[in-house]
Amino acid sequence: MDPSLLLEQTLNGLTLGVMLFLLAAGLTLIFGVMDVINLAHGSLYMAGAFASAAVTARTGSFAAGVLAGIAVGAAFALVLELALIRRLYARAHLDQVLATFAVILIANETVKILFGPQPIFAAPPPALAGSVELLPGVPYPAYRLVIIAVGLLAALFLWWLIGRTRLGMLIRAGTTHRCMVQALGVNIEVLFAFVFAIGGALAGLAGAMAGPILAVQVGMGEQILILAFVVVVIGGLGSVRGAFLAALLVGLTDTMSRALLPSLMRDLLPPAAADQVAANLGSVAVYLLMAVVLAVRPRGLFPAHG
Amino acid sequence: MAEAQATARVGLDGVVALCGLCLLAAAPPVLEHLQADYLLPTLTRMLAYGLAAAALDLVLGYGGLVSFGHGAFLGTGAYVAGALLQHASRGTPVLAWPIMVPGSTEALVILPAAAAVAGILAFLIGAISLRTRGVHFIMITLAFAQLVYFLVLAVPEYGGTDGLMLSARWRLAGLPVRGDAPRYWIALVLLVLFLLAARRAMEARYGLALRGARQNERRLLALGYPVYAIRLLAFTASGACTGLAGALLADVAMFVSPDLLSWQRSGELIIMVVLGGQGTLIGPVVGAFTLLALEEELSALTEHWMLVLGPILLLCVLLFRRGIWGQVIGAAYPG
């Protein structure tokens, strides 16, 4: 692969990576602090994307759209926590799976009624619609660079929040010494709701940012949710640092395998078949990565629980 | 006295199950009489899903392991059946290398092959997944099922996202299987055989060990039980029987959809088990019938039937944890 293509694919991989991180960070925190599996996390992402697309179309302001996406993601997460998840903390994981699966069904159908089954294509804001010439003769869409920047800023924010604040101290304690937090007399319910809202806000942000590069449509949450699960598993449940590294690893693996396989396949197969084979085998690479990591380290790269 | 109660409970359970079996056995002639035999393929589908759900119950209800990847085994069984039938009708081999595998239209070849391939897959996935616990296990089985999904879609010969249309149907012991009733009988016999065998195994030494490990893994390990191997066997057997159900689905529909491999299908299988009553074997069959009937009825009623199914499911999780069968026979979730 020539260097300019390599640079482009690396950046594409990072774009996917930071998007996955925004989702996986929330998932891994929710698991780590509350020991809850939330399948409906992808629905928060979808809600953020639709809210953002709708508000952007209405107001013409992309920034307003992104803020709406974050707000809707956080609000949806809060409602979900207060109305449902709260009843499931003490329940078996199976009950959590089923209940949040039901939420997916309801959320998807509601969005279908509100926005219709057709995908919405959102445009990036005009100021970011162009390309930046990274190297002479290597243009790259400015908007994607912004996504990477936003993702890295979000990671930095989380690092500050978890590593440098009292709240973060409680979150860290919650993932490793659950009883201790309770013993400190902290209002656990508020802490849990807050962690959920942070997760929702990050998912909403991811949805809002994804709008202009992916189709905004029903079911978009589940596709990325499963990849985010892979990230969480590879990174180690409950570890935000692990989620960050694993997200970049998964993003790069996915993008690179998709970029490299078609040319390999075209040598072996007729072109039409080659693309189909390559596209699907490209998706397989990420799961193979997960299998290899798990075979070596069953608890992921950076497990949070001792 | 507790012993007497237990016997009575088993009795009620058995009586209701026997009545159900009589109803199912009477279905083909009755439906034919009512000129409603167009329903038979639907019932066959329900039986096949019942088999898949009961097979999942071994892992989920008795083993306490939440597998979110059983769609992979269902789909694998279906694709194995589809591939054998397809290649047989085209006269091409399924595999030319490393060993020569010809196509086949013989059910006595197809069904064991579907179970074997799905079982091997389950063994491999289980061997890695069972090293983990809880949420980890759920996510990993889900991810492995996605891997299988994309792998199968990558094979252009089998139709990719369009699925695989079958032009041939299977024969049984060399004889053609004509009409819907014989297909129904095949499915019913397989389901009943599975239920009898699984019920036996769950009351035998193996079953006690599997169920004990769900309740207290630490105790079982401290008594020297090889818990990992016990669970891996349950996972493998469950995957194989789910594959068998997939093969039945392929034949009855003459079509193999990649949807069978999807994570939604894995989720639906879990719903069937819990809706019917986990850890009861018969419950999941009841759950399969209920969910499929509900889907059929609701989708005829409204395009947005998911909006009805979702809340029903939520209510079940929050309020009726024993499932339909558990409520009927009044049994607590068994150990």
Place this chain on the structure above:
Amino acid sequence: MLRTPGEPVLEARGLTRRFGSLVAVSEVSLDLLPGECHAVIGPNGAGKSTLIGLIAGELVPDAGTVLLGGEDVGRLDPAARARRGLGRTFQIAELCLEFSVRRNVLLAVQPRFAGPFHFLRRAERLSQLAAHVDAALVSAGLIDRADLPAATLSHGERRQLELAVVLASRPRVLLLDEPAAGLGPSETEALANRLAALKGRFAMLLVEHDMDTVFRLADRITVLAEGRVIASGLPEDIRADRTVREAYLGEMVDA
């Protein structure tokens, strides 16, 4: 030192385990002779639970190993050690609570006759198993509750059941992790009687807080403090040992 003849059935050699910067167990060596009751005592945080975990195989040592009947089992998992004759009770009785009392014992009896991979005959109907199960239930005084779910038993009864389960598995070595914890005085007395009756038939490693029970049962006592062995010997020597009194016994006796 009084020694019953024979090779040790259990031996810990230089066991060390750290958690982060904390050294929970440091170079602990001890042995257990056939038929002997060897008690391990020490104040809270002395590393007794960690030591039990290391011997049973639930924890992996940073250094040192464990020998069972002369065989090095240091790299084996808990189940493999159990199959070589290591039976144990836990601080909180570990039982299959949804199963009946009878089934809990059955689970302990059946591995003696064959592995778990038997699928055909109902386990309860196997007469060769049933006789052993009934005998175990009778001697534990639980025969009249045999068909109740284990979850319905009281705390003390669960301990009795767990002991019955472990004995039914016919171990060579019995690890008892604070068997009297949470029991009332009369229950503790009954337990001590039961353990006294087992003396000589099983080699017992007893970790216990209740000093009356320890001094009544133990042939030898090892004292742990801050992860190290500070004394080991006959009960009367330990009772008289000045360091032990200062580190531990004194406060207990005064309290």
